[in-house]
Amino acid sequence: MLIEPRPLDDPDVQALIGEVQLEYVRRYGGPDEAELLPEEFAAPRGIFLLARADGVPAGIGGWRAKKSSPRGLRHGDAEIKRMYVRPSVRRQGVARRMLGALERTATDAGRRRMVLETGGEQPEAIALYAKAGYVPMAERFGLYADSPTSLYYCKDLPPIRLASDDDLPVLQEIERAAGTLFADLGMSSVADDEPPALDVLRAHRDAGRCWVWFDDHCRPVGYLMADIVDEGVHIEQVSVRPDHARRGIGSALIEHAAGWAQDAGFGSLWLTTYRDVPWNGPYYARLGFRTADDHALSPALARIRAEERGRGLDEWPRIVMRRDLP
Numbered sequence: 001m002l003i004e005p006r007p008l009d010d011p012d013v014q015a016l017i018g019e020v021q022l023e024y025v026r027r028y029g030g031p032d033e034a035e036l037l038p039e040e041f042a043a044p045r046g047i048f049l050l051a052r053a054d055g056v057p058a059g060i061g062g063w064r065a066k067k068s069s070p071r072g073l074r075h076g077d078a079e080i081k082r083m084y085v086r087p088s089v090r091r092q093g094v095a096r097r098m099l100g101a102l103e104r105t106a107t108d109a110g111r112r113r114m115v116l117e118t119g120g121e122q123p124e125a126i127a128l129y130a131k132a133g134y135v136p137m138a139e140r141f142g143l144y145a146d147s148p149t150s151l152y153y154c155k156d157l158p159p160i161r162l163a164s165d166d167d168l169p170v171l172q173e174i175e176r177a178a179g180t181l182f183a184d185l186g187m188s189s190v191a192d193d194e195p196p197a198l199d200v201l202r203a204h205r206d207a208g209r210c211w212v213w214f215d216d217h218c219r220p221v222g223y224l225m226a227d228i229v230d231e232g233v234h235i236e237q238v239s240v241r242p243d244h245a246r247r248g249i250g251s252a253l254i255e256h257a258a259g260w261a262q263d264a265g266f267g268s269l270w271l272t273t274y275r276d277v278p279w280n281g282p283y284y285a286r287l288g289f290r291t292a293d294d295h296a297l298s299p300a301l302a303r304i305r306a307e308e309r310g311r312g313l314d315e316w317p318r319i320v321m322r323r324d325l326p
Contacts (some may be wrong), residue, residue: 001058001094003101003263006050008038012057013050020060020084027121034143036081040064046078047105051085051098059085061098063106063114072141072152076112078102079141083116083125095128101263104256107157108211115154117142129153160256163210163223168201171212171223171239178239185277189312196225196237204236211256213240213249224253226261230298232268232322233261245279251287262325269325270301272308275317289321 006013021031041048041062048062061083066073073079080102085094103114115137118125134153144150163171175195183191204210204225212220222240226233235257240249258269271289274280281291294305297320308314 001051001053001097002265003049003051005047008036008041008048013048013060016057016060016084017082020082028119044109049101051094053089058089059094059098061102063102065111070141072139072145077115078106078111080114080116099132100259103157104259107160108162110161111157113154113156117144118151120149120151158252159214160211162208163205163212167212167220168198170220171201174223174241175239177241181242187316189315211253213253222249222253224257226257229270229300232270233266235269235271254287258325267325269323272304272318272320275319281319284321289323292320292322294320
């Protein structure tokens, strides 16, 4: 399944919007009359997504962020609209995948909370939201704010966003700080290895493949940088400041990248790491990665390993690990 951005007036999107409106008529006696404008779902203040299963449109969903905060909404909210899955592909995880994609794209755009309005005649949707961590909210907003049959839910989003240009020198600082842990193991050459250059970080940022976890002051304390390698996604670097270690930041960044890779149609995550360092090989194994055979690597991954050996990183046992994506 592939989940990709589409404009609101895309023919496939409009066909599915027509189907969901018929669903509202069947359940509520009339369509949803809330107005949707194409410009509301344009980056960076919104997005509309289309899910395709085996090339066939299967579901839709979008979120929008108002320029001003109307009644019931906060600055930083992203409102989910028109989430729908065709009956023929329900109970196959499409809705869960779509909801995750909406949350990830909103997170990437710096949104801090997802909000939505639904109705009591949609028990399947209510169950989906509850399972995904949405809770009832006291605030009411939108066209149906005064309707007694409308239900409102929200979910806080993790402090992850795509890196900005101002973040890049901070990411180098994070890398240097994380390197001190290797010095404590006697791996001084690894500790002294230079962090990614600014132009490398910038290229990944521009490609939308460099994410940061930020603190209460919006300053990055961890980051993940990924690249597309052959048929998979290669995690080039994931690092967390030592004073923020053991808080689940690294694993949260990896799960965020895994969701992005899955939505983009990739089937695997790859990385290279030290086999015996506790926060390397054993840590990634707990996250579902498995050691891959060096002799069966794709050409691009083989080149990555050759480059690492050329930099002297193989002084300690180093391995390639793979995690399959469902």
